[in-house]
Amino acid sequence: MRHHIHHLAHKPSANLIMTPPFILVFLLLTQVITATTAGQRYANITRGTTLTAQGSPSSWLSPSGDFALGFYPLDSDTSLFLLAVWYDSTSPKAVVWSANRDAPVAAGSTLQLTSDGRLSLKDQDGKQVWNAGAANASFAALLDTGNLVLAASSSNFLWQSFDFPTDTLLPGQVLTQGSSLRSQLTDSDTSDGRFQLVAQTDGNLVLYPLALPTGNQYVAYWSTGTTGSGNQLVYNETGSLYYAVSNGTIVGISPTSTYSTGNFYQRARLDPDGVFRQYIYPKNGTAGGSLRKTWNAVAKVPLDICRDLVVENVGSGVCGFNSYCSSDGDQTRINCMCPPQYSFIDPDKKYKGCKQDFLQICEGYNPGEFELIPVDNVDWPYYDYEYYTNVDQDRCAQYCLEDCFCVVAIFWSNDGGCWKKRQPLAHGRMGSYVDRRALIKVSKSNASLTLPPGPVTTITKKQRTPMNRVGSALLWCSGFLNLILVALMSVTVLGHRRKRGQMLQRQTSMSVVNLRVFSYQELEEATNGFKDELGRGAFGVVYKGVLASNIRTDIAVKRLDRLLHLDNDKEFTNEVRSIGQTHHKNLVKLIGYCDEGSHRLLVYEYMSNGALTGFLFGDVKLQWEQRVQIILGIARGLLYLHEECSTPIVHCDIKPQNVLLDDKFVARISDFGLAKLLKSDHTRTITGIRGTRGYVAPEWFKSMAITKKVDVYSFGVMMLEIICCRKNLETEIGEVEEEEPVLVYWAYDCYKDGRLDLLMKNDEEAMSDSSRVGRFVTVAIWCIQEDPSLRPSMHMVTQMLEGAVPVPMPPDISSSASSR
Ligand SMILES: *[C@@H]1O[C@H](CO)[C@@H](O)[C@H](O)[C@H]1NC(C)=O
Ligand SMILES: *[C@@H]1O[C@H](CO)[C@@H](O)[C@H](O)[C@H]1NC(C)=O
Ligand SMILES: *[C@@H]1O[C@H](CO)[C@@H](O)[C@H](O)[C@H]1NC(C)=O
Ligand SMILES: *[C@@H]1O[C@H](CO)[C@@H](O)[C@H](O)[C@H]1NC(C)=O
Ligand SMILES: *[C@@H]1O[C@H](CO)[C@@H](O)[C@H](O)[C@H]1NC(C)=O
Ligand SMILES: *[C@@H]1O[C@H](CO)[C@@H](O)[C@H](O)[C@H]1NC(C)=O
DSSP states (O other): OOHHHHHHOOOTTOOOOOHHHHHHHOOOOOOOHHHOOOEEESSSSEEEEEEEEESSOEEOOTTTTEEEEEEEEEETTTTEEEEEEEEOOOSOOOEEEESSTSSSSEOOOOOOOOOTTTTEEEESSSSSEOOOOOOOOEEEOOOSOOOEEEEEETTTTEGGGGGGGGGGEEEEEOOOTOOOEESSSSOOOSEEEEEEEEOOTTOOEEEEEEOOOTBBOOOOEEOOOOOOOOOOEEOOOTOOOOEEESSSOEEEOOOSSOOTTEEEEEOOOOOOSEEEEEEEEEESTTTTSSOSSSSSEEEEESOOOOOOOOOOTSSSSSSSSTEEEEEETOOOOOEEETTTTEEEEEOGGGOOEEEESSOOOSSTTGGGGGGEEEEETTESSOOOOEEEEEEHHHHHHHHTTTOSSSSEEEETTTTTEEEESSSSSSEESSSSSOOOOOEEEESSTTTTSSOOOSBBBOSSSOOOOOOOHHHHHHHHHHHHHHHHHHHHSSSSSSHHHHHHHHHHHHTSSSSOOOEEEEOOHHHHHHHTTOOEEEEEEETTTEEEEEESSSEEEEEEEEEEOOOOOSSSHHHHHHHHHHHTTEEEHHHHHEEEEEEEEEEEEEEEEOOOOOBBBTTTSOOOOOOHHHHHHHHHHHHHHHHIIISSSSSSSOOOSSSGGGGGEEETTOEEESSSSSSSOOOOOOOHHHHHHHHHHHOOOOOGGOOOOOTTTHHHHHHHHHHHHHHHTTTOOSSSSSSSEEEEEEBHHHHHHHTTTTTTHHHHHHHEEEEEHHHHHHHHHHHHHHOSSOOOOOOOOOHHHHHHHSSOOOOOOOOOHHHHHHHH
């Protein structure tokens, strides 16, 4: 638990709805933070008043205190400041207007309403950098709407910041014909960016990509298609955002104010990724309902910029050259990714694109040094230089491999289309709507050096034999199965072993290689000599580490000390590489590994919020809505492992300890794919199994076939734990009242008697969502059926949880009660 608090202490803006112990920490922190930038409330800023960057105060607050005007330190360099207006009472704060975003000023710069009524920004040398362009103002004021005005009188404004928007609109503000918003370059670089939203004089509202540095417009990627004079983009006082056409028509962006300005702070911003998003922030905990106390994106145009921004033969697209863009249903940002064996030219400026990490030149070109990696649902439309029809994938790959110009071939299985592409690749996009497969040329020699890019499937030519899904799923579990069976003195071990050996042969021939190989020394340095222990699991100890390069990456290093004695060195690498093939946002990503002599370590991305257990059974509990999202996330992750990844994986050890939470409290399943590496004769391993008592499906104890349904069972148990914030089996006596000893039976009894209120007592938030509670509990009861064939598949589970299909009444589980 200390670990979590520590984490929050460094990130007071963590998206956590707080429960009491946190509120205290949080309040203390907010005070420290606001003390350094504290502003004073001003109804009127009178002539002669001066504000100094890094002075005290260095901002003036609006009468309500919601907005501040003053010097806002840059995220990227806190010694430089924007003259800006920002939301001051939110966390994080949000800049809504700035005067000098292309030319930030240093400490000592001043803002003054001069004696002749001008608002003037001077840098530290006293040179004027900016002025509002109006004179004779009797006062300036930052209104509670966030509008900075220069006024002759309280009704006569000479100048207002609402007329000179940067990238943001606020409720009460309109974008009139001829004006525009321009995105900033990146999240941290405030200079003029790559996208523009223009209310054109012809009556059209248009989003353009721009060429840098000149800023000329390329072809629009979104527009209202309207004409007429007087059309304007309106963000009205009640929070409706729409384009009002002069003939009375409205083109809605977020036209109905579901979120009132009374309960929510709001803003609409043209973000650095080219998406115009409406954000809201609940003013107080209760008004937000299920929304977290942070800036939530609730509406956007275009709906999927990765799909929509495609310009023929000019520009790089949303992401930079040689990269590709994925929206993946995420409201708040798009994701730019490099192909395998490519890396960002500048990781802080991803729009600059990716470069090859290997050398491909035509002089002395030898096709034997290269291979092609297929990545599904990726395409770079246009920029082809050769096109074939009626070829198969092998032929398509061969043509690209033999051609020293070709860096990618795009294959379309429908008609055997094959497009060859050379650098730079542009308008790259990934999504289920792209029914193409990209065959990406990489170097064989440094095959294992790059980080995993995206959903890479399997490798090159011929080798791939279709595997029986259930068969290979069984395989994944077989190590663990063996373990149990050994423990139970069963005799079926040898058969499974032999079968596994055969399957491995096949995998060996597939050289999937998108993991980074670390040396032991590198990891020793990264973890500072294995000092910071994060936890201990069935496989060994996990340490925290940091990869120091031009971007700092936190990692978790798992030191495997209880491995099966592997006959063959390649076996370990093969297992690990198979894990490296999995890519899903609800799985913990494997970054690389080390296999050096007796040292075997796995390197994962670091999950700042640790295991789910810390937020279920301790003092700090997650809110109901967060728990719902976590359940859905785990279900999707498991569905991916069972049915969507190239080699199906049965986890075999689903429990809250194996679900980690990232910085956004997204559930990420860990420790998958490793079960068969466990050393079966190790006593601590046996202890490890006992530790998961309570989650283990009954068939483990009956020498029955082990299928994906063992995970469904464990998922059902865990779901009840997440719903009720209670362990299935309490380990300490006296923790629960006697009539509710085992959660699954207690839950079933409550369900049968129609008394979910007993189950959810003390959780008003969940009870106010009783229909969902009912549905979730019913699904859980389906999952914990004794007969594996009665349990639904994870596909069915996710559909029922999401409410896409009705949930029938489950059969009785009492028979399974007697059998244990
Ligand atoms: C601000 O100043 C103007 C002009 O001096 C005055 O008319 C107005 O009442 C002042 N407003 C407040 C809230 O003090
Ligand atoms: C400011 O006021 C003075 C005196 O009333 C006037 O002469 C001058 O033109 C005004 N300046 C502007 C920019 O309005
Ligand atoms: C108003 O103009 C828009 C486009 O300019 C058009 O689609 C719409 O039909 C017009 N509505 C009326 C009522 O004329
Ligand atoms: C804002 O727009 C919505 C939708 O057109 C409308 O219902 C609401 O009355 C408007 N509010 C104000 C203050 O104009
Ligand atoms: C939260 O907002 C709602 C709606 O404005 C209001 O009724 C309630 O009193 C507020 N609660 C607190 C604690 O400020
Ligand atoms: C990959 O190999 C090429 C030569 O084949 C070399 O120049 C390049 O530095 C290697 N890349 C990395 C990341 O080691």
